[in-house]
Amino acid sequence: MLALVSPALLVILLLIVLPVGWLAWQSIYHDGFTLEHYRRILNEDIYWRSFALTFEISLLVTVLALVLGYPVAYAANAVPKAWSVVILALVVLPFWTSVLVRAYAWLALLQRTGVINQFLRYLDVIGEPLALVHNTFGTVVATVHILLPFMVLPLYATMQKIPNDLMQAGASLGGSPAFTFFRVFMPLSLPGVLAGSTMVFVLCLGFYITPELLGGGRTVMVSMLVSRNVELYNQFGAASAVAVVLLLSVLLIFFVVGRFISLDRVLGQK
Amino acid sequence: MRTISPARIVLIAACALVLIYLILPVLIIVPISFSSARFLTFPPPSLSLRWYQQYFSNPAWMQATQVTLIVAAFTVVIAAPLGVAAAYAISQSKLRIMRVIHMALLLPLVVPIIITAVGIFFIYARVGLVATLPGLVLANVMLGLPYVVISVLAGLQSFDPAQEMVARSLGMNRLRSFFAVTLPQIKSSVVAGAIFAFISAMDETIIALFISGGQYQPLTKRMFTALRDEIDPTIAAISTLMTAASFMLVLLASARQRKSG
Numbered sequence: 325m326l327a328l329v330s331p332a333l334l335v336i337l338l339l340i341v342l343p344v345g346w347l348a349w350q351s352i353y354h355d356g357f358t359l360e361h362y363r364r365i366l367n368e369d370i371y372w373r374s375f376a377l378t379f380e381i382s383l384l385v386t387v388l389a390l391v392l393g394y395p396v397a398y399a400a401n402a403v404p405k406a407w408s409v410v411i412l413a414l415v416v417l418p419f420w421t422s423v424l425v426r427a428y429a430w431l432a433l434l435q436r437t438g439v440i441n442q443f444l445r446y447l448d449v450i451g452e453p454l455a456l457v458h459n460t461f462g463t464v465v466a467t468v469h470i471l472l473p474f475m476v477l478p479l480y481a482t483m484q485k486i487p488n489d490l491m492q493a494g495a496s497l498g499g500s501p502a503f504t505f506f507r508v509f510m511p512l513s514l515p516g517v518l519a520g521s522t523m524v525f526v527l528c529l530g531f532y533i534t535p536e537l538l539g540g541g542r543t544v545m546v547s548m549l550v551s552r553n554v555e556l557y558n559q560f561g562a563a564s565a566v567a568v569v570l571l572l573s574v575l576l577i578f579f580v581v582g583r584f585i586s587l588d589r590v591l592g593q594k
Numbered sequence: 595m596r597t598i599s600p601a602r603i604v605l606i607a608a609c610a611l612v613l614i615y616l617i618l619p620v621l622i623i624v625p626i627s628f629s630s631a632r633f634l635t636f637p638p639p640s641l642s643l644r645w646y647q648q649y650f651s652n653p654a655w656m657q658a659t660q661v662t663l664i665v666a667a668f669t670v671v672i673a674a675p676l677g678v679a680a681a682y683a684i685s686q687s688k689l690r691i692m693r694v695i696h697m698a699l700l701l702p703l704v705v706p707i708i709i710t711a712v713g714i715f716f717i718y719a720r721v722g723l724v725a726t727l728p729g730l731v732l733a734n735v736m737l738g739l740p741y742v743v744i745s746v747l748a749g750l751q752s753f754d755p756a757q758e759m760v761a762r763s764l765g766m767n768r769l770r771s772f773f774a775v776t777l778p779q780i781k782s783s784v785v786a787g788a789i790f791a792f793i794s795a796m797d798e799t800i801i802a803l804f805i806s807g808g809q810y811q812p813l814t815k816r817m818f819t820a821l822r823d824e825i826d827p828t829i830a831a832i833s834t835l836m837t838a839a840s841f842m843l844v845l846l847a848s849a850r851q852r853k854s855g
Contacts, residue, residue, distance in 0.1 A: 325687035332680035343713025530706025
């Protein structure tokens with residue numbers, strides 16, 4: 325059995341474990357051991373600000389995805405089967421569309437001469453086009469769009485397993501619909517909330533294409549810090565140190581969340 | 595008939611709005627791709643196929659398309675058997691280490707792709723795999739493996755291993771019994787996993803940005819570079835075609851998965 329699994333394992337070892345290990349090594353070794361690159365992350369303003377901004381954006385995106393995704397998952401669970409198939413199909417279809425295609429679509433919608441600005445000016449709601457893209461706003465709108473399915477799917481899966489009897493029991497004991505929702509349904513859906521939020525937050529931490537194309541150079545997320553250090557400045561040590569800190573953050577989040585719910589539950593959705 | 599409560603109306607309205615937000619951007623590229631205008635105007639002044647023509651007559655776009663299709667095809671041909679073998683071993687073996695190996699095979703989903711990309715770039719630079727076709731294929735095999743493993747493991751869950759024991763007790767060896775008894779029954783999840791690996795290879799951008807170059811640049815890398823400079827409607831045409839291809843493949847995969855129950 326080990327012989328059967330070893331070719332796949334070899335690919336993983338050579339193409340992800342070794343490269344990441346190499347990054348870690350490079351972040352502390354350059355003609356001798358050095359913590360210089362990590363010191364720089366702590367001391368230099370740009371690194372701090374980038375990490376802070378990335379965590380802020382990820383948190384904002386997660387909250388927005390939860391607020392938008394919860395009613396969709398709830399509705400998909402509450403409507404008749406045929407409708408829930410339609411809702412889930414609409415959630416999953418953009419999920420399988422290239423991230424680049426969606427970035428293009430958002431540029432076409434949000435730019436100064438884009439669909440939304442043209443429409444608003446046609447209606448005479450605005451005189452000057454609004455700056456909807458090439459800033460943090462555009463990045464967040466497009467990022468939520470891309471990550472929303474990662475929230476809806478685990479929420480739906482969890483809600484589906486909540487027995488309807490419990491809601492009926494709550495109602496028969498005199499609870500109003502709102503009361504049974506907040507006291508019975510919502511607490512039982514929390515594992516789904518946790519799984520979805522973890523996936524969205526962690527994926528957002530590493531987002532690259534969307535902030536690069538829609539952020540307009542001002543929204544410098546950690547992933548852009550990594551790529552710029554490699555491509556523009558040839559600062560391999562600095563890039564590696566930033567990558568290691570990002571990876572440790574992600575692994576720490578998975579570790580903490582894994583103590584509460586099974587990680588299969590988080591990963592199985594992708 | 596039951597009266598519809600206000601809470602229910604609010605819920606359905608909220609759900610509809612979110613679904614419009616999800617779907618509309620994907621659909622908006624279709625009319626843009628058929629527009630005759632050089633710059634983005636909406637609604638399009640008149641319909642034309644000029645951007646499709648532009649795409650199909652441009653050698654650079656055509657070569658990038660070819661690279662993408664070749665890479666995706668090789669990725670599936672390599673990732674599918676490796677993933678099936680691994681999933682089979684994980685489901686059959688009771689060894690403790692298999693759990694660790696299972697987790698290791700899911701690593702590509704866990705490690706932020708930008709980190710994987712930079713790491714692979716450093717390794718490839720040492721062994722001369724930057725800007726090569728095998729380099730691109732290998733990276734995509736690694737990214738596609740989890741999809742095959744997850745899909746096939748799900749398929750194997752509803753398969754009774756006792757059937758294979760029966761085949762072996764009747765004199766088949768392990769390999770033959772796998773191909774004769776097991777594989778036909780999990781075929782649907784194998785195909786679904788292979789399709790997902792294909793789509794993942796077709797869409798992969800970030801690793802390609804770092805390790806591809808010269809004549810071996812996939813479509814996504816050229817699109818990314820083009821998008822950084824201007825919003826060329828040719829990309830709307832390419833996007834429409836890519837989206838149509840993905841949708842058809844996903845429909846195929848989900849039809850397959852449903853069949854396997």
